[in-house]
Each structure stands twice: as structure tokens, then as C-alpha cells.
Amino acid sequence: MADMYSKEVMDHFMNPRNVGEIKDASGVGEKGNPTCGDIMRMFIKVGKKPSSGGQGMEEVIEDIKFQTFGCGAAVATSSMITEMVIGKTLEEAEKISNNQVAEALGGLPPIKMHCSNLAADALHDAIENYKKSK
Secondary structure, eight states: OGGGSOHHHHHHHHSOSSBSOOTTOSEEEEEEOTTTOOEEEEEEEEEEEEOTTSSSEEEEEEEEEEEEESOHHHHHHHHHHHHHHTTOBHHHHHTOOHHHHHHHTTOOOGGGHHHHHHHHHHHHHHHHHHHHHO
16 A cells, blocks of 8 residues: 555655644635545745845745645645745745645655645635635
8 A cells, every 4th residue: 555655655644744733823724525535724824024026025924734634645745735835925835736746745646636636725725815814
């Protein structure tokens, strides 16, 4: 079973990064898949930093945590996406696709690709939640 997963998937499953919740989160996103029962919740903390163009400030993800109820691939994709977006602007984070998450993990079995969809969707949902709350 484990041999269908890459070394990166197994590492993020066995040692997930950024697990937990942010009590005073700027935005919270949640996605679930009724077919497999996976549920992901993402918490983001948004801060401001001087924009790269030097004009004004831009919003960046200062911190991100997740809670995932699901299979090993669901935990691994949640963990990986948190590492991918810390320090990124909201614009950069919104562009991260499920395929990029899967690639960063060294690939996922086709039957598990929906897990990376959930991670990206939960992140995008958290960003949307933050924007609506402003």
C-alpha cells in the first residue's frame, strides 16, 4: 500500500506540518468530499508587508494551520499546501492549483487526486472568507 505513495507523501503524512487551528484566524475555509468522507479546515492569518514594487502594502499569509479528517493523502496534501503558501501574497496563494500540490508531493495515485483538490479548495475558501470579512 505505502509503495503507491512517494517519499514526500509519506513524510507529510507521518510528520504533518502546521497542524492545528488559529484561534483569531483572518479567514477559515472548509471543504469536504461526501464520497470519501474527507474533511479539511484551513485557518489563515493575513498580515501586510511592503509590496515588491515598493508601492504600498500587500497582504500575505503569515501563518496557516489545518485540521484534516481523512486518508493519508488528504493529510499530506493539507500539510504540503501550508508549506507552499506561508509568506506568499493572497494573489500568489490563490493561484496554487491542486496539480501543483500533487507535483510538490512527487505525485499522487489517480484515485487520490481529489485529496489535493480539497486542500487547494479549502485554502481558496479561507482566502475568500477573509476577503468577505473585511
